[in-house]
């Protein structure tokens with residue numbers, strides 16, 4: 001460091017005196033954190049009693065019970081199918097919705113705001129809430145799970161597809177418009193090819209996300225392996241629960257690995 | 268024949284083009300020169316209706332271009348090809364596909380969605396590739412080409428439009444002299460061999476003098492000069508550039524300076 005820069009650094013110390021307002025904000029934030037921890041009831045006392053109990057559960061999980069492995073794997077397959085089905089439907093629907101939501105591509109601003117609002121609604125409501133909603137609407141089972149994942153995927157992919165299209169260079173779009181291409185022709189020939197690497201990365205990520213989400217949807221009756229896990233815990237059958245957790249772990253890892261390999265190859 | 272009649276365009280308070288009237292005969296090569304901000308791009312873009320005139324009328328062979336809507340407007344755009352300073356190819360598509368996209372204005376919406384082209388169009392594209400000396404790059408992605416090659420792809424794409432007129436907005440402003448010459452002679456060849464009218468804005472007087480049948484000089488949105496290259500006297504140049512002309516620009520043809528097609532300084536120094 002040159003002496004001039006050193007002098008400058010000492011003249012303006014990194015930690016300046018906090019203003020009164022900043023001080024009050026910090027203290028309030030700290031108070032809120034302490035209050036939150038106390039109302040949620042996590043105390044050293046409970047933690048101290050909980051740790052041996054956790055140890056007990058883990059102990060009873062081993063060795064994992066493989067008796068019902070065939071049923072568990074069948075259920076895992078349904079879970080993955082739910083994830084893939086919901087995800088593909090979601091991606092297909094995301095595309096037109098993203099076109100309507102993208103700035104500079106959407107046909108008009110009212111449509112754009114509406115499409116954005118719908119995507120935001122799909123994204124901000126958590127997937128388990130959607131699952132509860134669809135269980136009531138279409139009944140227990142994987143159909144509700146597929147719909148929940150579809151909606152969750154639209155919330156995510158709709159937004160990122162729209163952003164990818166907005167980011168594409170305006171020049172080629174203008175050139176095709178100047179050739180006399182229709183609005184849709186311009187989108188398909190100039191916007192989509194340029195956004196394609198983004199589309200692929202987002203889609204692969206959605207499959208991973210959907211796989212993780214599909215695992216828990218069964219907890220609220222929306223099909224898949226979640227229900228098996230709940231039953232095993234309810235019956236204190238921790239050895240079977242361990243098997244279920246392990247196969248879920250393997251599925252998610254495999255999907256993530258394949259996803260990242262594909263991403264690297266395609267882009 | 269292109270007739271521009273009292274056309275103006277205002278942006279908020281700024282008048283980019285002020286009451287311009289011009290007649291361009293079929294098959295002419297017309298250069299438009301003027302300082303930055305003189306209104307050259309705005310004028311060219313109004314002919315293709317990428318920019319809407321605030322007032323005035325543009326006619327082409329009896330069609331009132333300024334009145335066209337919907338599919339009629341698209342049909343006009345298909346006939347009036349545009350060449351841009353920044354080429355504006357689709358970077359991730361290969362050269363052949365980019366050239367075929369010149370046909371997109373002649374297709375209905377559905378075929379254009381899937382970039383489907385007929386065999387006749389493919390044959391045409393191969394001919395255009397050959398004519399612009401791009402055969403070796405046919406299957407390369409457009410983004411991998413040099414600027415000069417990209418501009419020739421853009422010209423091939425324009426040829427695919429089978430245009431009645433080509434509107435070129437500073438086609439050589441981003442190119443080095445050798446590529447600039449290649450691009451300008453390609454335009455000149457299209458003009459001569461196919462009889463296509465060309466309207467081309469240029470940033471150097473030398474290029475305008477060398478390639479154009481007629482030169483239009485603009486300043487502050489108005490046409491301040493119209494005539495042959497021979498008519499373009501030092502006084503006329505002075506009026507067009509309002510005393511801002513560079514040394515090289517005003518020297519006469521006999522003493523043409525080296526680097527007569529030099530890229531615009533601000534463009535050449537900008538990062539790609």
Ligand SMILES: Nc1ncnc2c1ncn2[C@@H]1O[C@H](COP(=O)(O)OP(=O)(O)OP(=O)(O)O)[C@@H](O)[C@H]1O
Pocket residue numbers: 278281282283284301302303304305306307308309310
């Ligand atoms: N979309 C726009 N919004 C506002 N002002 C604009 C717009 N387009 C052009 N202008 C203004 O209109 C005037 C003419 O611009 P134009 O681009 O036609 O000039 P030009 O002769 O092509 O200049 P250059 O040589 O720099 O390309 C300029 O003052 C410019 O700032």
Ligand SMILES: [Mg+2]
Pocket residue numbers: 307308309436437
């Ligand atoms: Mg311009």
